[in-house]
Amino acid sequence: MGLLVEGRWQDQWYESKDGTFQREQAQRRHWVTADGSAGPSGDSGFAAEAGRYHLYVSLACPWAHRTLILRKLKGLEDLIDVSVVSYLMLENGWTFDKAHGSTGDKLDNLSFLHQRYTADTPDYTGRVTVPVLWDKRQQRIVNNESAEIIRMFNSAFDGLTGNGLDLYPEHLRRDIDALNERIYPAVNNGVYRAGFATTQAAYEEAFDRLFAELDWLETLLGTRRYLAGEYLTEADIRLFTTIIRFDAVYFGHFKCNLRRIADYPNLSNWLRELYQWPGIAETVDFTHIQDHYYGSHKTINPNGIVPKGPKQDFMVAHDRGRLSGEGIWRGAGD
Numbered sequence: 492m493g494l495l496v497e498g499r500w501q502d503q504w505y506e507s508k509d510g511t512f513q514r515e516q517a518q519r520r521h522w523v524t525a526d527g528s529a530g531p532s533g534d535s536g537f538a539a540e541a542g543r544y545h546l547y548v549s550l551a552c553p554w555a556h557r558t559l560i561l562r563k564l565k566g567l568e569d570l571i572d573v574s575v576v577s578y579l580m581l582e583n584g585w586t587f588d589k590a591h592g593s594t595g596d597k598l599d600n601l602s603f604l605h606q607r608y609t610a611d612t613p614d615y616t617g618r619v620t621v622p623v624l625w626d627k628r629q630q631r632i633v634n635n636e637s638a639e640i641i642r643m644f645n646s647a648f649d650g651l652t653g654n655g656l657d658l659y660p661e662h663l664r665r666d667i668d669a670l671n672e673r674i675y676p677a678v679n680n681g682v683y684r685a686g687f688a689t690t691q692a693a694y695e696e697a698f699d700r701l702f703a704e705l706d707w708l709e710t711l712l713g714t715r716r717y718l719a720g721e722y723l724t725e726a727d728i729r730l731f732t733t734i735i736r737f738d739a740v741y742f743g744h745f746k747c748n749l750r751r752i753a754d755y756p757n758l759s760n761w762l763r764e765l766y767q768w769p770g771i772a773e774t775v776d777f778t779h780i781q782d783h784y785y786g787s788h789k790t791i792n793p794n795g796i797v798p799k800g801p802k803q804d805f806m807v808a809h810d811r812g813r814l815s816g817e818g819i820w821r822g823a824g825d
């Protein structure tokens with residue numbers, strides 16, 4: 492685990508402030524748009540084209556996982572190829588070590604993901620994270636913020652794919668934004684804030700907030716099929732990638748052990764409905780997930796032993812049909 496300082500790799504654990512884990516803001520924030528016009532941030536010049544962009548992911552990472560799900564649901568697999576990094580993230584950060592689960596770097600056969608960052612900016616300073624969306628044409632990182640990559644995937648390529656599924660429909664945006672705003676700090680990042688805390692107080696604060704939010708979500712999902720109501724949206728996908736890892740990793744490794752997801756009936760049924768959604772199960776890889784966390788975080792688990800449990804079966808029938816649902820919203824023209 493480390494970071495780039497003026498283009499040079501340094502092996503270094505996360506910095507914390509008063510024992511609280513601080514996640515660095517993603518630094519590359521350009522947008523692919525249908526016609527190459529500028530998006531909400533960054534430069535213009537990234538038009539949607541088949542084969543032009545490449546996605547770097549870890550199958551272990553909940554943030555990268557979101558982008559893989561959107562790629563699948565939006566039919567982008569033939570347009571955007573993927574390189575998967577190794578599940579081990581040790582002194583060289585993310586690598587393309589094929590002996591530990593990487594596909595290799597399909598573009599340039601790089602050894603380390605940090606080389607992709609310095610190919611973008613030779614004197615880059617900052618953490619080297621997945622996901623990364625890379626532009627082969629301009630040899631630049633388009634964006635390394637998953638929340639934005641999924642927004643691009645949701646709509647920018649629709650003219651090429653004809654796929655009008657809309658996971659961020661106009662009329663639900665306000666609700667989705669409000670959900671994301673509370674779920675990100677309390678749950679998505681909350682498990683990390685618990686797991687990477689270096690003081691008891693920081694851990695307990697993250698832990699309490701996390702379980703208060705899970706309790707709230709459990710109640711919400713008792714009355715709604717999906718987080719924003721009758722339609723499955725990006726808010727569900729963003730929560731899913733954390734919840735699917737919870738009992739296998741966060742409960743033990745990150746000490747988020749007040750309750751398991753299996754102890755929450757609505758959350759666990761909602762989780763199984765999403766897992767069983769066509770295309771989603773194929774994006775979930777528990778070998779990468781468990782081997783990454785338990786094997787890479789030596790400050791938390793120095794001997795790298797990976798637990799054999801829990802035994803989980805997400806294909807068991809769910810009961811969500813008792814609530815009315817319409818699936819994913821379809822925009823005009825689909």
Ligand SMILES: N[C@@H](CCC(=O)N[C@@H](CS)C(=O)NCC(=O)O)C(=O)O
Pocket residue numbers: 492493515516517549551552553554555584618619620621622635636637638
């Ligand atoms: N804001 C980013 C966060 C991505 C992120 O932190 N990814 C983790 C993997 S789960 C990572 O690459 N960490 C490496 C590091 O921080 O050095 C996003 O959502 O895309």
